[in-house]
Amino acid sequence: MYYKINLNNYKPKKTRIYLEFDKYKFSPYQLEAINNELNNFQDSFGKPWKEWDMSDLKHRLENNFTFYLIGNGKTGELILEGWAFIDWNRQYPYLCNRYVCPDFRNNGLGQDLVWLRCNEIKRQGYDNAMIKLEDWNTPANSVMKENIFTKMD
Ligand SMILES: CC(C)(COP(=O)(O)OP(=O)(O)OC[C@H]1O[C@@H](n2cnc3c(N)ncnc32)[C@H](O)[C@@H]1OP(=O)(O)O)[C@@H](O)C(=O)NCCC(=O)NCCS
Numbered sequence: 001m002y003y004k005i006n007l008n009n010y011k012p013k014k015t016r017i018y019l020e021f022d023k024y025k026f027s028p029y030q031l032e033a034i035n036n037e038l039n040n041f042q043d044s045f046g047k048p049w050k051e052w053d054m055s056d057l058k059h060r061l062e063n064n065f066t067f068y069l070i071g072n073g074k075t076g077e078l079i080l081e082g083w084a085f086i087d088w089n090r091q092y093p094y095l096c097n098r099y100v101c102p103d104f105r106n107n108g109l110g111q112d113l114v115w116l117r118c119n120e121i122k123r124q125g126y127d128n129a130m131i132k133l134e135d136w137n138t139p140a141n142s143v144m145k146e147n148i149f150t151k152m153d
Pocket residue numbers: 042043044045097098099100101104105106107108109110111112132133137138139140142
């Protein structure tokens with residue numbers, strides 16, 4: 001189900017620090033960490049799943065998407081915590097492919113990944129965004145505690 005997000009009265013929220021990419025310019029460590037995580041991708045209930053791949057990442061960043069990455073680590077390694085995209089080509093900026101690495105789940109990062117993109121979309125002057133939230137995906141739906149989501153037809 002697609003939801004419209006009303007950002008008219010939205011006040012930017014404080015979130016974890018993140019990296020933002022609007023070009024395919026990653027360090028080898030970043031690419032390796034993303035690729036490893038994609039190969040071990042687990043859905044919200046721990047089932048393996050293939051969502052997108054490295055060629056999609058390149059294609060998207062050449063076609064008006066932004067990629068947000070959360071992680072930490074010293075030079076020479078990256079401990080990846082999560083990621084998400086905004087697709088700027090839709091009717092409203094579209095929040096898609098939110099992912100929290102299994103070890104970092106249930107600590108609010110999944111919600112942060114929504115709010116940091118809403119912050120960015122609002123900052124760019126939009127009053128609406130959209131997101132797909134499946135009924136079965138209860139961990140993903142926790143974000144709807146905020147009263148700014150309405151079902152789209
Ligand atoms: C959906 C996802 C991003 C959530 O990440 P997260 O960091 O665990 O999210 P948060 O910690 O912000 O919130 C998790 C919520 O799910 C709840 N939850 C956790 N396990 C649950 C379960 N088995 N059943 C129901 N709810 C559950 C938590 O209690 C929490 O809700 P609360 O804040 O009301 O207590 C993560 O599970 C994931 O990457 N899933 C695979 C990809 C995906 O489905 N993306 C969503 C696309 S919109």
